[in-house]
Amino acid sequence: xxxxxxxxxxxxxxxxxxxxxxxxxxxxxxxxxxxxxxxxxxxxxxxxxxxxxxxxxxxxxxxxxxxxxxxxxxxxxxxxxxxxxxxxxxxxxxxxxxxxxxxxxxxxxxxxxxxxxxxxxxxxxxxxxxxxxxxxxxxxxxxxxxxxxxxxxxxxxxxxxxxxxxxxxxxxxxxxxxxxxxxxxxxxxxxxxxxxxxxxxxxxxxxxxxxxxxxxxxxxxxxxxxxxxxxxxxxxxxxxxxxxxxxxxxxxxxxxxxxxxxxxxxxxxxxxxxxxxxxxxxxxxxxxxxxxxxxxxxxxxxxxxxxxxxxxxxxxxxxxxxxxxxxxxxxxxxxxxxxxxxxxxxxxxx
Numbered sequence: 001x002x003x004x005x006x007x008x009x010x011x012x013x014x015x016x017x018x019x020x021x022x023x024x025x026x027x028x029x030x031x032x033x034x035x036x037x038x039x040x041x042x043x044x045x046x047x048x049x050x051x052x053x054x055x056x057x058x059x060x061x062x063x064x065x066x067x068x069x070x071x072x073x074x075x076x077x078x079x080x081x082x083x084x085x086x087x088x089x090x091x092x093x094x095x096x097x098x099x100x101x102x103x104x105x106x107x108x109x110x111x112x113x114x115x116x117x118x119x120x121x122x123x124x125x126x127x128x129x130x131x132x133x134x135x136x137x138x139x140x141x142x143x144x145x146x147x148x149x150x151x152x153x154x155x156x157x158x159x160x161x162x163x164x165x166x167x168x169x170x171x172x173x174x175x176x177x178x179x180x181x182x183x184x185x186x187x188x189x190x191x192x193x194x195x196x197x198x199x200x201x202x203x204x205x206x207x208x209x210x211x212x213x214x215x216x217x218x219x220x221x222x223x224x225x226x227x228x229x230x231x232x233x234x235x236x237x238x239x240x241x242x243x244x245x246x247x248x249x250x251x252x253x254x255x256x257x258x259x260x261x262x263x264x265x266x267x268x269x270x271x272x273x274x275x276x277x278x279x280x281x282x283x284x285x286x287x288x289x290x291x292x293x294x295x296x297x298x299x300x301x302x303x304x305x306x307x308x309x310x311x312x313x314x315x316x317x318x319x320x321x322x323x324x325x326x327x328x329x330x331x332x333x334x335x336x337x338x339x340x341x342x343x344x345x346x347x348x349x350x
Contacts (some may be wrong), residue, residue, distance in 0.1 A: 007064055009073070010081040054093030055145040061086030062149035070243060071160035074203070078166075079223055079244035081234060085207065090142065091239040095209035095260050097140030098178040106130045107180055110188070126186040127252075132176040146262065147176055150205065154266045157203070167202035167245060168337070169268035181219060181259040187252050190222075193265065194246035197337050200272025201246040205264040208236040219255030223248055236261060 052060065065085075073080040086094075101107060107128035111120050136144035151174050157163060158171040181187075194201035206221070213219075213235055222231040223244055231251075234242055236259055244250070246265065 007061075007066070007085060008083040009066070009069060010083060051089060052087075054090050054142045057087050057090035058094075058142065058145045058149055061090055062153060065153050065156070067153065067156040067160065071157055071163040074243060074245065075162045075166050078226055078248060079232065079242070081243075082241040083237070083239065085239055085241040088211075088239060090146075091207075091209055091211075093140070093142035094146055094207065094262060095238070097143040098180065098209065098260050098262065100140060101130055101178055102128065102180050107178065110179070112191075124187075124189045126181065127188060128180045128182065130178050132178065136176070143178075143262075146207070147174075150174060150176075150264050154264075157266070167268075168198065168340070169202060169271050171202055171266040171268065173267050173269050173272075175265055175267070177263045177265075179261050179263060181252070181255040183255055183257045183259070185218075185254040185256065186259070187254045190224075190249055190251040192247055192249055195275075196247040198271050198274065199247065200267045200269075200275045201265045202268055203266040204242075204244055204246045204250075205266065206242045207262045207264075208240045208242070209238055209260040209262065210236050211238040213237045217255065217257045217259075218253050219257075219259040220253045222251045222253060224250065 065082075070080050070082070085091075107130045109120055109122065110125045110127045110129045112125055132139055132143060132147060136147035139147075154171050154174050164170055193204050210217075210219075215235070219236050221234045221236065221242060223234070223242075224231050226245075226248065234240070236255075
């Protein structure tokens with residue numbers, strides 16, 4: 001296993017535990033370096049008289065992303081951590097773009113999602129967020145370049161069949177969310193970014209932007225691994241990239257100073273459409289209502305037929321027949337997911 005210049009891949013070795021009373025042992029890192037550092041190459045470049053522009057630094061760092069190693073790590077552990085992802089110049093520029101958005105009043109209080117309903121509860125979630133426009137339009141140059149390069153990384157990760165099989169769907173889209181925790185104990189309680197079964201979001205990718213972060217600052221990310229072991233604890237240090245399967249439970253511990261991050265969700269469009277429709281159907285069922293437009297959009301997203309003879313105009317589709325077809329598709333997906341889970345459990349037991 002080889003590292004790319006300037007990047008260190010970290011692994012869960014000697015993950016920190018929780019004491020019997022549930023209090024987290026602060027100051028203990030859950031991650032241990034498993035590759036020799038090569039930070040000198042990037043530092044020499046950064047400190048030279050010809051330091052790269054933020055855009056060039058982001059492109060260089062993204063090009064050095066070892067998608068093969070990361071895909072293998074995600075398949076074996078369902079999370080991966082990279083230090084020195086883009087370098088200090090790029091990290092500072094991306095942070096600057098988010099700070100500008102915050103100063104311009106573009107960040108709003110994050111909300112908790114319950115199906116299609118959103119609620120605000122700052123005791124459970126107290127970050128300020130903004131979803132970036134498509135392709136980062138209207139954002140800083142650094143944010144636009146970051147969006148472009150992460151989308152290219154998504155394409156590279158989606159070429160790994162084992163990873164696609166693990167998350168049960170191709171990675172064919174991204175969305176991006178800037179987040180700022182104001183400090184003073186701001187947190188986000190334990191949650192998932194996606195349900196374990198057929199959710200649209202497949203991978204969560206977080207880029208941390210907090211220089212000189214200290215253990216006393218708190219704000220660590222806790223990820224609960226699928227094997228039931230102790231949570232992995234990751235400090236939100238600047239230029240650190242964290243990737244994990246979106247269905248894993250995770251939490252942001254209270255942060256005692258301002259904490260910035262840029263989150264990417266790599267998703268599957270088909271499953272996103274089905275997930276949205278399924279939730280809409282659950283909510284409308286009690287009311288005896290049915291959203292035909294959402295149904296047709298979901299069926300179109302889930303269609304595996306590309307030939308012209310299978311295409312029909314939307315007005316020619318019988319909503320009742322379409323509903324039955326979608327329900328059959330969803331039942332087939334549920335059975336496949338259950339069989340895959342049983343197979344994985346059997347392999348683990350062996």
